[in-house]
Amino acid sequence: MRQTKKRKIREGNPAVTVLLYVLAGLAAFVTLYPMYYVLILSLSEPEFAATMKVYVLPKGFNLDAYTALVRDTKMWRAYANTFLYVIPNTILMVLTSTVVAYGLNYKKLIGRKWLTMYLLIPMYFSGGFITSFLLILKLGLYDNPLSQIIPSCFSIWNIILVRSYFRTIPDSLSEAAKIDGAGVMQVLANVFIPLGKPIFAVIAVYTIVGTWNSWFRASIYLPHTEWQPLQLYLRRILVEASASATDNLDLDVLEQLLKKQMSGVQLKYAMIIFTSLPVLCTYPFFQKYFVKGMVMGSLKE
């Protein structure tokens, strides 16, 4: 559609320019409006929210859904679990990627060809999630919170990303450090780690968002709610209980709902806002790291 219209009218035609701006604005609207709709419905008075017909501005203003929500101890537990997985995963991811990238970047590494091959094979072939699941069973990591950290604290992709960044650091710097008597460890600590900060930020941001949003691995490795992350809690409420919105809620919260005559949908929407907030408020600030990572990742090819 967009193209045929462009073809008809000559360059510089203000009508086309306006049309393109309208299309771009429409794209932004389509991405933002669903979230906005969820927000205004969650803030409306329960009697309006129950009709689901709140389209432009909240009808009335009511925070009861949120006050009911924050009493849900299960949610807080799940929130805490997510933090428990995000923090070590991020730190370990930066560490594991850095050391292997540093090794690969070391000029006189013996067996580099083999090492590169060793890293490339798993990028193209995988055994699938069934055999990974069997491995987790075998290692005794099933039903164990460590299953959310140990298998996911490294990534070959990230190793290659850091390696391609390290390659841009001039050799003269490590040569100079060596002349001053620094060993390989000191060169890593005094040259590559301080200079690699931008790429560490990229990887940290990728890992934080990735771990925060991941649910599949947790859903197959963690059968009990005790250690399940926030995303699985959300799945129970938003996806599995879509027939009756109030299943799987804390009794305390349920009581609140009944008292206030609040619809399950409103509570669900409040939950969507409440749990996306950390990511939604921060992503505009770290989007530049994602852009950088995408571009660097493509350059390596």
Next chain:
Amino acid sequence: MLRKDNSGQKKKGSPKYGKGVIKENLQIYALMLPTLLLILIFCYYPLYGVIISFQDYVPGNAFFGEGVKWVGLKWFKKFVGGHYFWRLIKNTLVLSGLNLIFGFTAPILFALLIDQIKHLKFKKFVQTASYMPYFISMVIVAGMVLSFTGADGMITSLLSVFGFEKQNYNVNSAAFPWIYTFTNVWKGFGFGSILYCSIISSIDPGLYEAAKLDGANRWQQVWHITLPGLRAVIAINLINTVGSVLSTNTDLILLLYNPATYDVADVIGTYTYRLGILEGQYSYTTAAGLFTSIIGFIFTYIANKISNALTGYGLW
């Protein structure tokens, strides 16, 4: 002669096998060892575990040695001859095909559109907005979609304005492929455009100036300058998309589907999940997974061949 001498000298004089180098290598390998072990365990061991697709595997058994029952291609035959095989293949191809038509092209079209926006603040705003869905988790996206397309959801109400029947689209098989495709496009088009945008911005502006002087209109500039500039990336992305045609976005389907929509939504990945993880048929589902990987590899190979012949770009 000279060259030979040189190389001999270099080997002799080079510190490649010097004491210091070996010591440094040891230190570096010691540093890498934990990560390399993790890769061995969590990447290579599952790869090796694929051997169970040729066995009657019982959990707890070793992969070789006593007690292993080799069954040859039994599971592959069972899968290919199975009741659900053609349904799974059809569903997988339909959903991947829709994704190829819409999901693959949307980021390219969006990047071309964004490139035409010259007001920088507005451009930045639209781009930032378009990345948002990428950062929202799949679970939340699925929750929103299920709610919006439910009996009194926002999208259902919107559609009823255009004369569609008010119904719960989540249990409607005909609607599922479109819901799935639209969700995929919505979640990925902005983020997918990043790479295209960065390449467009690296195209020499002089080319556009020259084209304008020659009287090229907006569309001709896009067709003769921007798109050729994107050719290599488009070719490579297309090969990858074609190669993963049998591995649909299982994540999203698992969240969106239900028994009422299995007839169009059940794909190889979700089938493997139900029978493998939930019912414990490990050998059978591993065989199904291996089958998918092999077909995927063949697809990638063919797509790469075609792309090399047509565009000159390929993965290898």
